[in-house]
Amino acid sequence: MIKTIFVCLTIFVLVKCENDSRPKFIIDNDAGGDDAMAIFLSLLYEKHFNGPKLVALTTGNGNTQEDNVCYNNQRILKVANRQDIPIYRGSKKSLVKTPSVTDYYGKDGLGDSGETYPDLVPAKDEGAVSALIDYSKKYEGQLTVITIGSLTNVALAVTLDPGFLGRLNHLYIGAGHIHSEANPEPEFNAQVDVEAYHIIAQNATADKVTVFPFSQAREYLNFTKDWRINVLGAINTEIIKHQNKYEKVSLQKEPRWQALDPAVISLFLRPDLVQEYKYSKNDIHICGTNRGIVTNEFVEKEKANVRIAYSVKTEEYRQFLLDVFKYDANSPVSN
Ligand SMILES: *[C@@H]1O[C@H](CO)[C@@H](O)[C@H](O)[C@H]1NC(C)=O
Numbered sequence: 094m095i096k097t098i099f100v101c102l103t104i105f106v107l108v109k110c111e112n113d114s115r116p117k118f119i120i121d122n123d124a125g126g127d128d129a130m131a132i133f134l135s136l137l138y139e140k141h142f143n144g145p146k147l148v149a150l151t152t153g154n155g156n157t158q159e160d161n162v163c164y165n166n167q168r169i170l171k172v173a174n175r176q177d178i179p180i181y182r183g184s185k186k187s188l189v190k191t192p193s194v195t196d197y198y199g200k201d202g203l204g205d206s207g208e209t210y211p212d213l214v215p216a217k218d219e220g221a222v223s224a225l226i227d228y229s230k231k232y233e234g235q236l237t238v239i240t241i242g243s244l245t246n247v248a249l250a251v252t253l254d255p256g257f258l259g260r261l262n263h264l265y266i267g268a269g270h271i272h273s274e275a276n277p278e279p280e281f282n283a284q285v286d287v288e289a290y291h292i293i294a295q296n297a298t299a300d301k302v303t304v305f306p307f308s309q310a311r312e313y314l315n316f317t318k319d320w321r322i323n324v325l326g327a328i329n330t331e332i333i334k335h336q337n338k339y340e341k342v343s344l345q346k347e348p349r350w351q352a353l354d355p356a357v358i359s360l361f362l363r364p365d366l367v368q369e370y371k372y373s374k375n376d377i378h379i380c381g382t383n384r385g386i387v388t389n390e391f392v393e394k395e396k397a398n399v400r401i402a403y404s405v406k407t408e409e410y411r412q413f414l415l416d417v418f419k420y421d422a423n424s425p426v427s428n
């Protein structure tokens with residue numbers, strides 16, 4: 094009897110899971126301390142707020158070399174107790190010119206804590222680009238891809254499969270600045286693979302592609318280090334304790350805390366956090382001294398190729414982070 098109930102329950106759970114109609118998403122990342130926060134946030138929101146389902150992680154060269162990025166993805170999933178999520182390994186180089194990696198988040202990309210983790214789950218054999226294409230077919234119309242690293246993997250998917258973008262529900266890109274006197278330099282994620290950015294911009298349409306430029310995070314999500322360390326960082330969970338270690342190196346480098354990656358994810362999870370969208374003819378300079386600088390011409394929607402998340406509700410975003418990160422990897426789901 095007990096056994097029958099158990100079997101029925103198992104079948105019910107399996108069927109229910111297979112028929113999960115929640116939106117799906119993939120995070121294409123170069124973890125990186127801020128990528129780690131984005132992934133933790135996604136998993137906690139999925140579990141405790143019945144949020145969209147993170148179906149895979151794809152990796153690429155960026156904050157640190159791709160070998161580290163893959164290892165970091167494994168470690169992050171272990172800490173989050175979500176090693177069921179597959180990792181697909183992607184680009185080790187940019188399409189044309191690969192800038193050298195920075196050690197912004199430490200040499201290993203996660204704050205050089207030296208901690209080792211047993212029992213990590215290896216990445217899949219399938220590569221990131223073909224996985225992106227396969228998932229876009231499996232979840233046609235339901236899948237959002239969010240890039241918070243270089244754009245190499247997505248540019249290759251667009252190039253190999255011209256139908257790729259059309260099958261997505263949406264593509265979110267965290268890269269570039271709105272060029273101004275305050276932000277005269279190329280932004281890191283855009284600069285890592287300039288040609289990849291250009292390929293995507295060429296194929297983008299404003300109903301499918303949203304860009305959140307780092308300049309806008311700097312302006313609207315310009316928090317003090319004191320808040321990061323003594324309010325958000327003081328939450329007593331395993332996830333936040335790890336997150337603090339991952340940002341240990343980077344937090345010493347800047348006077349403020351302005352994190353792009355968790356913000357990009359948040360604007361997808363909670364579109365109401367966006368104050369204003371603008372529509373733009375968006376591209377990137379490929380040649381000359383302006384190489385890597387993103388261009389925007391604000392136009393009406395019909396003439397635009399991307400939607401720009403231009404401003405964010407600062408205090409609502411701050412509260413959102415606190416609301417999500419009060420949960421830990423093993424917190425029970427409350428009803
Ligand atoms: C999934 O669930 C919905 C609503 O419960 C139902 O209408 C649909 O037929 C189910 N799909 C499959 C493939 O079981």
Ligand SMILES: *[C@@H]1O[C@H](CO)[C@@H](O)[C@H](O)[C@H]1NC(C)=O
Binds near residue numbers: 255256296297
């Ligand atoms: C993107 O590429 C596909 C395939 O080449 C094409 O059908 C589509 O029109 C392109 N979209 C844009 C906006 O260029």
Ligand SMILES: *[C@@H]1O[C@H](CO)[C@@H](O)[C@H](O)[C@H]1NC(C)=O
Binds near residue numbers: 311312315349
């Ligand atoms: C961030 O806040 C600091 C302190 O108020 C200010 O000096 C700086 O200009 C702000 N940065 C941006 C991009 O708004």
